[in-house]
Amino acid sequence: MAWRFALVIDPVASDEERSDYADTLREIDPDGPALGVGELSAQRGDGIFESLGVVDGHVQEIEPHLARLVHSAALCDLPAPNLGQWRVAIERAARAAGEGENVMKLLLSRGVEHGPAPTAWITLADAPDNSRGRTEGVGVATLDRGYALDVPARAPWLLLGAKTLSYAVNMAAIREAKSRGADDAVFVTSDGYLLEAPTASVVLRFGDRFVTPEPQAGILHGTTQLSLFAFLEGRGFATSYETVPAGDLSRADAAWLLSSVRLAAPIRSVDGADVPVDRAFTDELNAYLLSPRD
Numbered sequence: 469m470a471w472r473f474a475l476v477i478d479p480v481a482s483d484e485e486r487s488d489y490a491d492t493l494r495e496i497d498p499d500g501p502a503l504g505v506g507e508l509s510a511q512r513g514d515g516i517f518e519s520l521g522v523v524d525g526h527v528q529e530i531e532p533h534l535a536r537l538v539h540s541a542a543l544c545d546l547p548a549p550n551l552g553q554w555r556v557a558i559e560r561a562a563r564a565a566g567e568g569e570n571v572m573k574l575l576l577s578r579g580v581e582h583g584p585a586p587t588a589w590i591t592l593a594d595a596p597d598n599s600r601g602r603t604e605g606v607g608v609a610t611l612d613r614g615y616a617l618d619v620p621a622r623a624p625w626l627l628l629g630a631k632t633l634s635y636a637v638n639m640a641a642i643r644e645a646k647s648r649g650a651d652d653a654v655f656v657t658s659d660g661y662l663l664e665a666p667t668a669s670v671v672l673r674f675g676d677r678f679v680t681p682e683p684q685a686g687i688l689h690g691t692t693q694l695s696l697f698a699f700l701e702g703r704g705f706a707t708s709y710e711t712v713p714a715g716d717l718s719r720a721d722a723a724w725l726l727s728s729v730r731l732a733a734p735i736r737s738v739d740g741a742d743v744p745v746d747r748a749f750t751d752e753l754n755a756y757l758l759s760p761r762d
């Protein structure tokens with residue numbers, strides 16, 4: 469991955485209004501060392517992040533990503549982000565974007581152990597080439613997430629629904645899916661309901677109706693799924709958030725993994741069995757997702 473830009477942010481209080489944040493932003497060499505050895509994001513994964521797609525210099529869906537950063541911060545008892553400061557930092561990072569697709573990451577960590585304040589930084593890099601997944605699709609393996617649908621409400625300390633930096637489990641799930649001959653995983657609850665992929669939302673199509681699992685099920689509310697639902701509703705399709713039985717993934721007329729950087733990757737097989745792919749429709753979805761979106 470080629471890094472293009474990195475900026476360290478000295479977070480200011482969420483209610484501090486300023487006309488200028490320049491003294492709180494420090495550009496650093498994106499290939500150089502940047503974090504202290506006591507950094508809790510590195511030691512414990514104790515922090516949150518967002519990944520935003522940047523297409524031809526346009527940062528996609530800034531406000532939905534900032535809204536989710538605020539939500540994740542609240543779930544993790546991190547200080548509320550100052551949105552004015554983050555908007556300025558995003559704008560600075562966007563200036564380093566090139567043509568084509570880049571990925572911007574916003575990171576907010578609990579900070580250095582025994583340190584006075586959280587740490588935050590923003591990076592910009594070239595996006596990986598996702599064209600193959602978008603056109604040829606992905607095979608998925610369904611994996612038990614190990615908890616039932618009611619766990620997010622019963623055990624909020626699991627931070628389900630927060631986009632935390634603790635992605636080791638998500639990465640392990642992808643490795644497990646690959647060892648089963650698939651490209652990616654889709655998590656299901658122990659009582660048999662569909663959740664999400666380790667780095668993407670899942671959307672199913674039944675006729676003219678598009679369905680995604682409810683975010684209250686302890687999954688991330690995907691900004692790409694939100695944006696896609698608005699697009700589909702504008703085209704006259706029905707959309708809904710539901711409790712989706714895991715078996716629906718194989719019964720759907722079509723299904724996609726969706727995320728800010730990958731965009732729409734059609735699911736072409738579930739646990740080794742082929743499922744239908746609508747290539748032309750997927751191309752339309754990706755044309756929309758690649759267009760400038762706010």
Ligand code: PLP
Pocket residue numbers: 519664665666667668669687688689690691692693726727728729
């Ligand atoms: N679910 C998980 C676990 C993710 O990591 C992601 C994105 O990285 C998503 C869903 C999709 O979110 P978004 O569309 O906002 O990128």
